[in-house]
Amino acid sequence: MSKKLKGELSLKINEDTGKMEEVIYGRPTPVRNLKRLMSSYFNKHRFVKASWSKSAKQMEVNEMVESYLQYVAQHKMRKYTKVRATNKTYEAIQGWNITLMIDHHLDDLGVKKFADKFMDILSGGEKLGYVVFEAHEGEFGRYLHIWVCDYEFTGKARVIKKRYERAAYRNKITKTFCKKDDPNAECIYKAGDVVKDKNGEDVEVSVLFGITKCVSLAHEPKFLYHRVRQCIIDTYASLQATQKPVWRFKRFHIWWSNHAKLNKIYADINRKQKIMEHTLMYYLEEQMVHDYRDDDFGTVGYASRTIDEVGFKLTKAGRELKDIYYQYYGAFKNYHFTDSDGTSLSLIDTRKGREALFENIQRLWNRFKLNIQQLVKRYDLKELTLSN
16 A cells, blocks of 8 residues: 555454454545535445435435534534634534545445444444445545534434524615625624514424534544544454354443533443453354253354354353453443452442543453453463553
C-alpha cells in the first residue's frame, strides 16, 4: 500500500495464520456539506445500503438527509464566531464520513456484513443511522464510504415544536419585509422562536432523531482516528470465526433521555464488553470438543442455535475460561464488582463522579487482561495482544 495515503493505517488479520499483518486504511472526516457529499457519492460510487431499511433507495436516503438537515437547522442551531487561520468561520458538522479500505475477496453480502459489524462495534450500543457506498480508486484500492448521522436515529417519530431558522424584519410604516439595517425595521420573530399558526397555537412536527449528539461520535477527529483503527481490527477478528459460542454480556442501553455523563460511561463499558467477548471466544473455539452424549456439564451453544440444541464438552482450560466469563457476566449484570483487594467498586453510580467510574471500568479491564494472561501462561496458549 502506498505510504502517501493520509489517515490512520491499521493491521489486518491474516486468515491463514491468524496474525495481524497487512495494513488497511481508515479515515474519519467531519462533513460540512451533506447534500453535496451525497450527490457526489450517488453519482460516482455504488450505493450499498442504508441502516434503517433493507430496501432503501436513493429517494429514501435523500428524504432522510433532508429531514436531518431540517432538524439540525431548526432545533440545533449554533452560532459560530471563531475564525480559522484561513479567515473562514467554523461551520457546523453534518455527521461524519468514514472511509475504510476493504479486501477484494468480499462479495456483496460480505461488504454489507463488514459495514454492519464495523458500525456495531463503533456505536458502543447507540442506534446510529448510516449510509454505505462502495468505491474503487487507484489500481488496487477498494473502499467503503460510510456517512454516519451524529444524532441517534431510531426510526421512531417523536413530536417537537417547529422553530424558525432565521430572524425576520418588517418596516413599521409600510408593513413589508425589510432588511435588519432598515431605519424603520422591527423584528417579527427571532431565529429559534416557535412557529405559530393563524390561531396562535404552536406548530408541531415529527422528527426521527435524538435530542443530543451520539456519544460515540462526540470526539475530536484525532481520537476518532484511533477508534476507527481499533474497530477495523475488531471487525476483521469478529468476522473471521465461522461459528461462535453464545457468550454475550448484558449491554448497557444508551438513550437520549439519559444524562450525557451516564451515556459516555455506558458507551465505554459496551466497548470493553465487545473486546472481552472477542477475546473469550478467540480462546474458547480452541477448547471445544463435540459432545454427543448431550451432558449438561461444561457446554455452550452456537450463535445460530440454542444451548440445548448443540452441545460441546470443554477442555480443562475451556472450563476455566467459562468461569472467567461468568465472573465478568455477574459484574456487568449487577453493575459492580469486587476488586482484588476486596473493595466493592461501582460501574454506573454517577454520584462517585465520572472520572472515578472510568477508573473503575479500567480496573475491571486490567483485571480481565491479567486473568487471560495467567490462563494463557498456565496452558501455553497463543497470546493475543490486548489494548489498554
